[in-house]
Amino acid sequence: MVMLTGTVVNYYTHCKRQCWLFCHKLNLEDNSEDVRVGRVLHELKRKDKDEVALDGIKLDKLTEEYVTEIKKSDADIAAAIAQLEYYLIILHDKGIVRKGRLECLEKNKQSKSIHTIVLTEEEMAERKERYQRIEEFLNADVPPIPELKPMCKKCAYYEYCFI
Ligand code: SF4
Numbered sequence: 001m002v003m004l005t006g007t008v009v010n011y012y013t014h015c016k017r018q019c020w021l022f023c024h025k026l027n028l029e030d031n032s033e034d035v036r037v038g039r040v041l042h043e044l045k046r047k048d049k050d051e052v053a054l055d056g057i058k059l060d061k062l063t064e065e066y067v068t069e070i071k072k073s074d075a076d077i078a079a080a081i082a083q084l085e086y087y088l089i090i091l092h093d094k095g096i097v098r099k100g101r102l103e104c105l106e107k108n109k110q111s112k113s114i115h116t117i118v119l120t121e122e123e124m125a126e127r128k129e130r131y132q133r134i135e136e137f138l139n140a141d142v143p144p145i146p147e148l149k150p151m152c153k154k155c156a157y158y159e160y161c162f163i
Contacts, residue, residue: 001135001139002023002024002135002138002139004086004131004134004135005057005086006057006058006083006084006086006087007083008022008023008134008138009082009083009085009086009131009134010079010080010082010083011023011079012082012134012137013076013078013079013082013083014076014079014151015149015151015155016137016143016144017143017144017145017146017147017157017161018155018157019134019137019138020137020138020140020143020144021143021157021160023138024138024143026157026160057086057087057090059087062098063098065098065099066098066099066100066101067084067087067088067091067098067099067100067101068100068101068102068103069083069084069087069100069101069102069103070103070104070105071102071103071104071105072104072105073104073105073106074104074106074113075151076151077102077104077115080102080104081100081102081115081117084100084102084117085100085117085119085127086127086131087100088100088117088119088124089119089124089127089128092119092124099116099117099118100115100116100117100118100119101114101115101116101117102114102115102116102117146161146162148162
């Protein structure tokens, strides 16, 4: 049984096949440049000591008003938002009600884009149904077949999927 995390929700939104492969321990991501850059950013954040780990979720930053998630690019904003929504809902269910703040750093630029997320009760219920569907999907014995998309060229699973 795969345990849902913010990263899993992110991957599911990005590519269902990638999500399944990752959760079933087919981890080919070590060589990916994007993942390497992400890891370095993660280490830098740890040094800032803003990171908060709570019950299986790791938040980049938690303040009185916001849960902040920091991404190195806005290449897949929908996936990043889905991940942050997951954190908001987990916290909400623990009685910690916050808004989401997604900060996307631009590669090789000084600027960053900022997105604020506020979920209604209805939206949270809808997301929870989606989380159930993700868990069911991950319990399948085989992954969905690969479908070539522009983003596949940058994916660590590209060779596994298409070569
Ligand atoms: S190569 Fe494409 S289809 Fe395969 S896991 Fe990556 S994004 Fe998904």
